[in-house]
Amino acid sequence: MLLGHWGTTPGQNFIYTHLNRVIKKYDLDMIYVSGPGHGGPAVVSNTYLEGTYSEIYPDISRDVAGLKKLFTQFSFPGGIPSHASPECPGSIHEGGELGYSLSHAFGAVFDNPELIVACVIGDGEAETGPLATAWHSNKFLDPLNDGAVRFPTVWKRSLRLPSVSGSPRHARMINSYVMNKKAEIVRVYLPPDANCLLSVADHCLRSRHYVNVVIAGKHPAPQWLTMDAAVEHCTKGIGIWQWASNDHDEQPDAVMACAGDVPTLETLAAVSILREHLPDIRIRVINVVDLMKLQPSSEHPHGLSDPDFDGLFTQDKPIIFAFHGYPWLIHRLTYRRTNHPNLHVRGYKEEGTITTAFDMTVLNDLDRFHLVMDVIDRLAQTGSAGVYLKQQMQNKLIEHKRYIRRFGQDMPEVRNWQWSARGKAE
Numbered sequence: 001m002l003l004g005h006w007g008t009t010p011g012q013n014f015i016y017t018h019l020n021r022v023i024k025k026y027d028l029d030m031i032y033v034s035g036p037g038h039g040g041p042a043v044v045s046n047t048y049l050e051g052t053y054s055e056i057y058p059d060i061s062r063d064v065a066g067l068k069k070l071f072t073q074f075s076f077p078g079g080i081p082s083h084a085s086p087e088c089p090g091s092i093h094e095g096g097e098l099g100y101s102l103s104h105a106f107g108a109v110f111d112n113p114e115l116i117v118a119c120v121i122g123d124g125e126a127e128t129g130p131l132a133t134a135w136h137s138n139k140f141l142d143p144l145n146d147g148a149v150r151f152p153t154v155w156k157r158s159l160r161l162p163s164v165s166g167s168p169r170h171a172r173m174i175n176s177y178v179m180n181k182k183a184e185i186v187r188v189y190l191p192p193d194a195n196c197l198l199s200v201a202d203h204c205l206r207s208r209h210y211v212n213v214v215i216a217g218k219h220p221a222p223q224w225l226t227m228d229a230a231v232e233h234c235t236k237g238i239g240i241w242q243w244a245s246n247d248h249d250e251q252p253d254a255v256m257a258c259a260g261d262v263p264t265l266e267t268l269a270a271v272s273i274l275r276e277h278l279p280d281i282r283i284r285v286i287n288v289v290d291l292m293k294l295q296p297s298s299e300h301p302h303g304l305s306d307p308d309f310d311g312l313f314t315q316d317k318p319i320i321f322a323f324h325g326y327p328w329l330i331h332r333l334t335y336r337r338t339n340h341p342n343l344h345v346r347g348y349k350e351e352g353t354i355t356t357a358f359d360m361t362v363l364n365d366l367d368r369f370h371l372v373m374d375v376i377d378r379l380a381q382t383g384s385a386g387v388y389l390k391q392q393m394q395n396k397l398i399e400h401k402r403y404i405r406r407f408g409q410d411m412p413e414v415r416n417w418q419w420s421a422r423g424k425a426e
């Protein structure tokens with residue numbers, strides 16, 4: 001089993017095996033702390049080889065059939081994550097987020113002076129702030145001889161199980177900046193595609209005295225706007241995507257807003273489903289690049305005026321907002337706006353595991369099928385056609401779950417989906 005690169009696994013196999021040997025020989029009390037980013041496979045395979053894994057999971061037996069199951073479930077939807085997780089026998093702290101091995105190792109010794117702690121630290125991990133800080137813990141090991149002063153300390157004993165992957169880290173990062181810094185010096189950008197990312201980066205690199213937070217994915221993704229259109233869109237920071245909307249001649253029935261690359265993809269896919277099945281519904285698509293546009297102009301220099309906000313989001317139509325971070329952050333930024341009572345936000349709600357990219361959105365109700373259902377739920381006029389489409393969406397979600405468990409990747413119609421409703425970006 002390998003993940004990422006060969007790197008740390010052979011070394012960890014070597015250490016794990018030898019530690020087991022001395023534990024048996026000298027009856028030692030020992031704990032193993034594995035820090036490197038790609039070390040998960042080493043811990044899983046060694047617990048299998050020593051027999052512990054099969055004791056706890058008899059179906060992962062110590063024969064060819066069991067071995068096949070062990071391999072298949074690794075980093076697979078419905079299986080086990082690629083980092084050490086609670087499912088791994090003996091694991092008491094989830095991996096995945098780099099930086100905590102050494103502080104845990106020191107903590108284990110502080111609490112259990114007789115315990116031998118073997119801690120393997122990754123060079124990549126060593127570059128994180130928490131690990132760089134943890135090197136100083138030796139100053140507290142022996143307060144008498146090292147001359148450190150022991151302050152009265154309250155110890156909180158609890159297991160911390162952070163869920164990890166791109167979106168959680170992004171969600172926390174957006175929050176910590178929007179919530180903890182002086183609002184007027186912070187800018188948060190969520191470019192929906194590569195051209196927008198270029199435009200935003202160009203802007204940020206020229207700016208001075210601001211904290212610029214740019215949230216962008218690393219996976220191949222659709223390109224929505226030409227470079228010129230991207231510069232125009234990012235300069236405004238927020239705008240209606242005319243080419244994706246069909247409310248040009250009349251009031252929209254619903255506004256579908258999105259901020260972030262994945263939410264934009266899911267919103268556009270939802271719009272195309274709605275336009276195909278409910279062609280009479282008028283939908284306005286708004287994309288938000290500059291999050292601070294949502295705040296009142298009195299609160300942030302980038303904030304839209306109330307008339308501008310009302311013009312975009314209407315005063316009374318339902319808004320389905322797909323967001324890359326925590327939904328409540330959008331509510332917090334918009335609570336003073338006229339149409340806030342009709343604002344319904346989908347975003348990250350702490351659901352996630354190792355699964356497919358699309359399934360991460362499904363787990364958080366942020367996927368195209370949920371977004372379509374959200375719109376139908378708010379538009380009584382869709383009548384029977386709406387009810388039928390809603391049921392079709394529920395079936396799609398069931399089909400999706402069955403497909404990823406079987407094949408380990410998203411359904412072709414999701415993977416290969418392309419915008420085709422009408423011409424591309426102007």
Ligand SMILES: Cc1ncc(C[n+]2csc(CCOP(=O)(O)OP(=O)(O)O)c2C)c(N)n1
Pocket residue numbers: 004007008035036037038039096097098099121122123124125126128
């Ligand atoms: C806090 C945090 N930042 C970034 C990542 C993404 N990440 C996963 S593995 C990895 C590289 C880690 O390098 P190293 O610790 O040397 O482990 P190795 O690749 O050798 O196994 C990074 C940056 C992460 N998991 N956690």
